[in-house]
Amino acid sequence: MLVPKRRVIFKALTATVAALCIGRFPALTSPAAAAEAGVAGWTVQTIEALADTLIPGERRFAGDVAVAGAVTGPGAVQAGVITALSSPQLPLAPFLPEIAALLNARAITYAADHLIFLPLTTPAFVALPFRHRTALVSQLFDADDPDRMIWQLLSLLTGLAFDTAAHLDTRQAVTTGHPGLNWLGFPSPGSDGLWRFPDFSYGRALAILHSATTPSGSPE
Template sequence: MSTLDRRAILKALTASVAVLATGGLTAAPVSAAADVSEDWTTQTLGAFADTLIPGESRFSGDRVCAGAVTGPGAVQAGVIDVMNSPQLPLAPLLPAIAALLDVRAVAYAAVRLIWLSPSRPPFVDLSFSHRTNLVRGLFGSDDIDQPVWQVLSLMVGIAFDTAGQFDTGSALTQGHPGLAWLRFPTPDPDGLWRFADFSYGRPLAALHPATTPSGSPA
């Protein structure tokens, strides 16, 4: 991958994370199910997301979601829909990112004499344990593409942990898999979140008398 390509990918990834972090997307579908018609790019990126936040298999013989755990993972939380959102600049670059990951998988397998099936993407054909070992190495300080994987992993986390592609209230109403699994609290009847219990069971300091109604310091 050329320097220009890396720069374009990082720019698109960073812009996508910024949009998600501000709740800038309109509601998008959450694809919990899948079938064998998924293209190689979708399979590879789905397997990457499932390695970071694993979920149960979606159907018998599912290779993308390795079924390493029970319950939903990043794929069930709609991370692929997020990456492909037309409201983000990332979709045209996804094949290049997936291809880079598959190249790494081929190199990883060659060193370890692991046979890979030509009928599926190389990264997807690795076992979950080998995927985990490979991904761990991608985040090493000596990996030239480390920033790509770091920012891509942020997107995976945002999709599952915060339902960043949705308004939070709407995501809870629709039963977003990630928020439901994390038991994210529902808002009060007026749609606002208030936390009556302090983190340490007591307030850490008295409220300053000049604090504004919005909570801003004096």
């Protein structure tokens, strides 16, 4: 069922990358809001488990099954990956259940090949131990994997959620302590809300400031 829609899903992922890079859409605020938008239950757990495999973090609460707790500190889940992916203003949310189903199908095949028992109470990928999640995700990026581009774009979106807080206004993300930006040491803006960098990237000025440049840095 997924095969005819592979190109549609790829287009939705590409459009979502573009939208997040621009960062101009009202985002959801929580997994609960994501559930109200139609992305809930096993889909959320599966996507969270994939994001936590790509950028691991610590468990949010006792009994957290989606986040494996492989490291200390925040990961993609804590940084709001579900919020970023499930906004109704983006084209991706309707396809997340199918992407999760595809990943769980791959997890069932992997578990059968490795004689791993999977309980029926959680999604198959979520039930895999972290080292097996990592091994399976590595396989998803094999050059001959038919769905490789789907996983590549999904991993890019996961990175955008953690590294740039692309689903939030940057000032809002910094001032509210976005886990990813805070972990990376992203600087706070000045008192006027703007970022200025007193040191030249190459250690020296590469050009003389044009006399017609306005205070904002734009040419007249």
